[in-house]
Amino acid sequence: MPLPSAPDLTNRVAIITGASRGIGREVALALASRGCHVVIAAKTVQAHPTLPGTIYTVCSEIESKYPNVRALPVVVDLRSADACVKAVEETVKHFGRVDVLVNNASALWWQNMIDTPTSKYDLINGINARGAFIMTRECMKHMLKNKWGRVVSMGPPLPKSYTEYAGKTAYYMSKCGMSMVALGAAAEGEGSNITGNALWPATIIESLAATNFKLGERDTWRKASILADCVVQLCGDARTTGETLIDDLYLAKLGMSQREIRETYNLDPSKEVPRFLAPSADGKTSGGDWKIKRGDVKKLKKDLEVSARL
Template identity: 55%
Template sequence: MSGSPGALSPKLNIADLKGKVAIISGATRGIGKACAVALAKQGCNIVVAAKTTTPQPTLPGTIYSVAEELEQMGVQALPVKVDMRSLDDVKECVRQTVNKFGRIDILINNASALWWQRIEDTPMNKYDLITQINTRGSFALTHLCLPIMAKNGFGRVICMSPPIQTDFRAYKGFTAYNISKFGMTMASKKVHAITSCNFEYRSVCYQAWSEDSVTVLSFREELLLKAVFGLGDVVHCPNPCCRSILSVEPGSGRQRVECCNWPAWCTQCRQPYHYAVDCQDVQALRDQWLQWVSHGRAVYNETRAQHAEFERQKQALEEAAARHVELKHDEEWKQANCRECPRCRRVVQKIDGCNSMVCGEDTHGGNRQQGCGHRFQWDKARAYQAAPDSRPLPRLDVQDVKVRGAGIRHPFCRCSRCRQDIVGPRFRCIHCPDYNLCASCDSDAAVAQDHPASHVFQILFQPEYDLRAHLPVGSRIVIADGSERQGFEATVQHEICQDVFLVEVFSDGTFQQLHRSGLQLKLDSAQAIERHIQEQLQAQASFQLRKEERRLQAIREMRQGATCSLQ
């Protein structure tokens, strides 16, 4: 292209792309691949620069597969493995391009790392990763390509970064990412002030790219769902009103992703993130919860109230029966051991002494009680007649009903509202890492309309098999889960793996991984884990047995001592 030094080259026509050489970073998928396909259709030779050399489970496409696809379109393609964090990789990419094609005409800085979080939620290693790939990597690639473009007298540099705006409300919460992207934009704004070659350096603000065009398009949902860019796996916010595209660690399975415009959600099922349950079970649990809210809770509370009334009447009946037996025995004893005063018919008990009695007076003890003072002979007085047993016992007017889960204890699990140990059904929110309610607090929250709409509870009528539930406080136990999780939801029956570590259980049910030397325990099989658990359980059972024997021995000694004192 002609033009005086320092001046912009004339507008590039589509026909002028034939035979040009373009380096595209991050070209294995999404926007980078769309750019490569669009340029290849115009006859442009492509350098596929990315770090993906082997197919990933969730996202297909490598530098070799993309290069093969481009070559089928009749152009030359050069796959080059490039990690934008490595200056040596960037230099090698430029060197191979010059050796094969002898020139560089177009550079598209597309490779990016995403991290859309606030400053307080951004660790320094994430910040370093973002700046190394986005700002430093793009700067290094541009720095090495500029002299070659200047030598050829032609160049186009496109930087995938947003424009500088005075209203930063749209970028709220994306501080680290924006710093890196705005650095790329500033380079695009100032590159003409420091170069004298005949090329253009452009910063492109994009929302989505189609697969057959490199034209910057306005935001449309169907295009946003196709747009995938950056290094690593990329997911899209499920909120139809949000255009966030978030990066996740590649090949890590189900992950928890947060967007500023949407609650935390699952990368596999694209539903609000769920703990301790599989993706395929979420809908069924949601339906069960809706059934509980609309009908099940009322039936359960009615059943529990009927059972409580039955227990109340049963206790009252037992107390009345015990009182009835007590009164009956008292009447029988008075009939055998008491007389009636001939004058006032007062019941008189002979405590000690001769047969000469005074009503209301204990002659030997000097104790005077209420009585008429009549003197009579004990053996000539009328014997006490026991009252007839004619009172009917009360009857139960309600039937007993079985309350599901009643009396079931969930060890090391406390209600998040009342902070009491959960007895009975346990309500565990599948969207919160550690939020549990007892049946009473669930009903109270429903009455007070204090249940957030985001809560979906899994109703557990049986305690889970949790290792902490079987070992005493302070025990060191093996957990068959080597991953870091929010809260402790992994159980042995669901997840047995080779990575095991040692944890210490505290009184509040929390645990801490022990890293000090000598405390790490490695077990290589599920059988070894189960064997270790059985040994711990046997030791605990033996301890409880000895404790119970000591308690019974103490009771026997106490009773024996009381008998001796009475004798």
């Protein structure tokens, strides 16, 4: 059974953080394909040899593919409250509204507490939890006024087992903060046609981060389009709110079969992917293994060596 018809988002306006590449770019393209104007909010303004894509290249790509859609590039460092506030102000000044916020940008840090310096803790919490909170707060002002809004944070379900925090305490504090922001938007937007949901992949998604951090074998990854399709569906789903969703389980709830999900999104459709990030019935994930260390690409070799010895 295919997905429900994708919603018509003509003249809606979406802000997607971290949209200069990867998952954010994929989400922006998917929303634009439904007629939604998009704001590409990210830091990258100049191409880098190892990090292709800028806010300007993504905007050009979108407007060339979808002539009736406008794409606005906005420079945003989520660590700056002023930059976040100005990004929303610029969006409203340019489009007159903001309807959708996708809190996508975030920083990765899978390390034990004793290996987490305060500067790194401040960085990931500043980008992930604090940045998502400020962006959501500013967008909610306009969503409440217009009586319509969708907030999606790329954040995980809140861990049910304390063992999940091993090797990821600071990371979960920041990423679960992103999830809580979406749940807060759901609670405070109730009655105003505003939904809020956290969205999390069941396994590793193909991206530069996955490649650069060597997060397993490519044939166990899925395409970023699985998250993008979920976001599009959530924009038309007024009944799903206040939930922490796993991408393939949400699509299955909408009617896709496991075969359809595998053939549509798995990089290797002949293989079942390991549910590396999705919690099982006991609340644990294989991704909760504290032996898996990541955080600084420059120190990846050391992380791999340490992980191999544990």
